[in-house]
Amino acid sequence: MWYLKLMIIYFAILQSRTVAESNATRYAILNNDWGSTSFIPILMGLDAGIEILGVASSTCDTWQKQAAYHALAVLEIGNLSCIPVVYGATYPLVNTISRLQTWEAFSGPLVFQGVFAPYNATAEALGADPTSGSDPNRIEKAAFVEGFPNTTALQGQVAAQFMVEQVRKYPGQVSIYAAGGLTNVALAVRLDDEFASLAKELVIMGGYVDVNILQATGSLAQSAIYSDINLKVDPEAAKIALTADFPEIVVVGNVASTVLTSQEFLDELYEVKNPYTELLHEYFGTTYAFWDETAMGLLVDPTLATSTSTVYVDVDLSYSSPTWGNLHVYQQVLAPPNLRNVTYVNAIDVERFMSMMKHAVQYPQNCGTL
Numbered sequence: 001m002w003y004l005k006l007m008i009i010y011f012a013i014l015q016s017r018t019v020a021e022s023n024a025t026r027y028a029i030l031n032n033d034w035g036s037t038s039f040i041p042i043l044m045g046l047d048a049g050i051e052i053l054g055v056a057s058s059t060c061d062t063w064q065k066q067a068a069y070h071a072l073a074v075l076e077i078g079n080l081s082c083i084p085v086v087y088g089a090t091y092p093l094v095n096t097i098s099r100l101q102t103w104e105a106f107s108g109p110l111v112f113q114g115v116f117a118p119y120n121a122t123a124e125a126l127g128a129d130p131t132s133g134s135d136p137n138r139i140e141k142a143a144f145v146e147g148f149p150n151t152t153a154l155q156g157q158v159a160a161q162f163m164v165e166q167v168r169k170y171p172g173q174v175s176i177y178a179a180g181g182l183t184n185v186a187l188a189v190r191l192d193d194e195f196a197s198l199a200k201e202l203v204i205m206g207g208y209v210d211v212n213i214l215q216a217t218g219s220l221a222q223s224a225i226y227s228d229i230n231l232k233v234d235p236e237a238a239k240i241a242l243t244a245d246f247p248e249i250v251v252v253g254n255v256a257s258t259v260l261t262s263q264e265f266l267d268e269l270y271e272v273k274n275p276y277t278e279l280l281h282e283y284f285g286t287t288y289a290f291w292d293e294t295a296m297g298l299l300v301d302p303t304l305a306t307s308t309s310t311v312y313v314d315v316d317l318s319y320s321s322p323t324w325g326n327l328h329v330y331q332q333v334l335a336p337p338n339l340r341n342v343t344y345v346n347a348i349d350v351e352r353f354m355s356m357m358k359h360a361v362q363y364p365q366n367c368g369t370l
């Protein structure tokens, strides 16, 4: 009966491993180009019991400093200032406004240029987050409909260094979330060649595939969405991040645009009144999809995905290409060298996702309950 004893020992070990893994704390660092109403991913992570080690700001729709101030403000209104905010890199690795404009001259205009949209003093005075201009560190107060922050970001730290330190502190446990440009992630990858392998995973919003026909036949707004600014704002960083040896990479691209907002849903959220539901009700609008939120939903609970594909990915770095800065996917046997596979999410359980968001926003955690 020795083999029975062995089997019992084996299963006991298996079970203890499962238990240890199942209650190991999950950590995350959330990178984004934060705005007045983009706090849902933070609340979703907290609601799921994930410890958010830090919120990092990313240059993408606006400059990272303004994004960091938004992060500070939206944390403050919910008594969440115990979560540190860390500044990211101000500029993309290579890309610049003139580089983008030159590319547009031979590839056609981008409807949405993110932070590289021409400087517009009138728009900024009326509450738009800053774009272009001579000072990327300017703060435009009019944009802070959530309130201007009374707290400050970590001093003497930058996002890439912060991410490296935290991942080394909790090896195998830290999820890196990136829903803006990938500059900070790329810098962390290059700063420490073990960073990616020591993280738990990278989950990104962005990386649309097969959308060219939609850009040609859809509205200008649709074309804007599919230009994929999260990758395009810093193509080189996107390539570094998506070819690094994270144990897992999850790409939330096309699927994110299928989860639409509606006035009905915003009204439903507002049935419970708190600073977050109020801001969403007032300012989220129904023009856009729950892009960043969908990516966070999949970080929180990968079983939300109802269809995924494993594909090898590359980012087009050919400056002369009309798909410069866009994702290209391959099957394994056809992939060129030095690429890796990722989980590309095709569909999610929308109903379950909406109720996750609803709970996180209506009953937000705060520094007293964490």
Ligand SMILES: *[C@@H]1O[C@H](CO)[C@@H](O)[C@H](O)[C@H]1NC(C)=O
Pocket (backbone or CB within 6 Å): 019, 020, 021, 023, 024
């Ligand atoms: C996980 O939880 C169980 C039951 O509460 C406990 O006995 C065990 O020590 C915990 N393991 C870890 C790694 O925290």
Ligand SMILES: *[C@@H]1O[C@H](CO)[C@@H](O)[C@H](O)[C@H]1NC(C)=O
Pocket (backbone or CB within 6 Å): 072, 073, 074, 076, 077, 146, 147, 148, 149, 150
């Ligand atoms: C910061 O404090 C001022 C004055 O009390 C307040 O009006 C503002 O709303 C606060 N900011 C945030 C983000 O809560």
Ligand SMILES: *[C@@H]1O[C@H](CO)[C@@H](O)[C@H](O)[C@H]1NC(C)=O
Pocket (backbone or CB within 6 Å): 120, 121, 122, 123, 126
């Ligand atoms: C600048 O912003 C204002 C206000 O949003 C807008 O009316 C105007 O058309 C913009 N100017 C340019 C050149 O885009």
Ligand SMILES: *[C@@H]1O[C@H](CO)[C@@H](O)[C@H](O)[C@H]1NC(C)=O
Pocket (backbone or CB within 6 Å): 310, 341
């Ligand atoms: C993805 O790549 C990893 C590492 O090379 C490999 O272990 C894994 O089997 C691949 N996954 C799929 C589904 O092909």
Ligand SMILES: *[C@@H]1O[C@H](CO)[C@@H](O)[C@H](O)[C@H]1NC(C)=O
Pocket (backbone or CB within 6 Å): 079, 082, 366, 367, 368, 369
């Ligand atoms: C805010 O968080 C602090 C802990 O940082 C806690 O002591 C306090 O009770 C919380 N306040 C509210 C209104 O929840």
